[in-house]
Amino acid sequence: MKKLPRILGLVVVGGLLLLAIITSTTKTTPLSEKIWDERTTFGSLDAKNYFIVYTDLMCPYCNLYAQEVYHNESEFEQYLADNDILYEVRVTDMLYDANGIKHSQTSAEGAYCAKREGKFWEYYHAALTALEEDYYNKGIGNSKTAPKIEDMTRAYWLNLGKEIGLSESFETCFNNREALEEINKNTAKANSVAYGLPSFAFNKYETSGYDPTWDFSIIKEMYDAGLKSK
Template sequence: MAENTDRRFRLSSVIVIALGAALLGGLGTAVVMSSTLGGTATAPAPAAAEPGAQKEQTASGVPDLARRIDGDPTAIGAVDAPVVMIEFADYRCPFCSLFSRETMPKIMEQYLADGTLRIEWRDLPIFGDQSIDTAIAARAAGDQGLFWEYNAAVAAAAPDRGHPDIDRAMLIGFAEQVGVPDLAAFELGLDSETHRAAVQADLQEAQSIGATSTPIFLIGDEAIGGAQPLEAFQAIIERQAARP
């Protein structure tokens, strides 16, 4: 009990900072309304961004949640990489999709090839049942080695604002788009209780540290909230990599 309280306290500043980033930079936030996967979530409309208002928003002293599981389809990069970046995200969050489209490929190109960084995905489905269904679908694609391709395809189709409707037909369409070889197995995976439980476990982990908005990134013992520019991530990754 004391450990959980300590972890919540250490990350409470991260959540405040993430909310501050939303107000300053139009990054948007959402509040988890239920601790179960059948729950719903609401979010305020994104605030208008002021020119030059977006700044790096970080906090230090966050818990080490890196799993470093060899063969984990929801992770990419060397298991023994010196830096792990954990992304808590919702597939229907426009700012998560913005990061995936514009910033993630550059981070991967710069830091994965040389072994500096490992990226671990965490589902934080705060925009309702369709977010949960999409998270399960990505894991079903991951069963066939295409988690990250599926993840990117969903982000590529997302609008710049608002939360897209993603029905079952679209989930299957994304699988076809990325070349999932066994579509019948994929469709069975859409109803997988194992995948649903894994999404639930990620959600509970996020709640255990007080994370209620998306996207949030834990990089080593630092955190950053919102779809910040590439330079903000570079600064933290290189600072963490330089530590003995």
């Protein structure tokens, strides 16, 4: 009789685990449709392969992935060129939408306003470098267990634009929150196809989550899996 609750517990946990794995691996809509915005892509628009990354500038593991790529920039660019890949980064505010993290939305506003000036990549890279120097290298906000980023202000994202020489129209766009509607629309689209962050759609190979111990050689395994999936 004493055994029954334990067996019942095991069955419940096992069932829950199975259900979680099934829902994690079942997607109804493909992640990759057509390009969202040419200004956030890298590579030829006629490329044979299409790789998409769903991200949020306040998502620590998205940024660890992006930093690993950024630190191996020449190898990454060579890989894209050698394999004829179009690479698109889709910035969302999924962490604001699902978690209430305020600066997820603010950072996306900065990135979208920079995009309107055709300086998305400059802003994106400046954001990654700034977050690394100001927080991650100090052990803040760089993992699920690290202390959270608390002292960030809206001005942090505005100043980033100024530092990379964006014009007054960036400031106007940012202060008037002109990009908000586009962000909301894109995040809603991302939420319907991507489970968790970062999410990757490399041709037909789709996955989400990133292990912070992965180096660029394992990231290349993901890219290879994408190339093979076509």
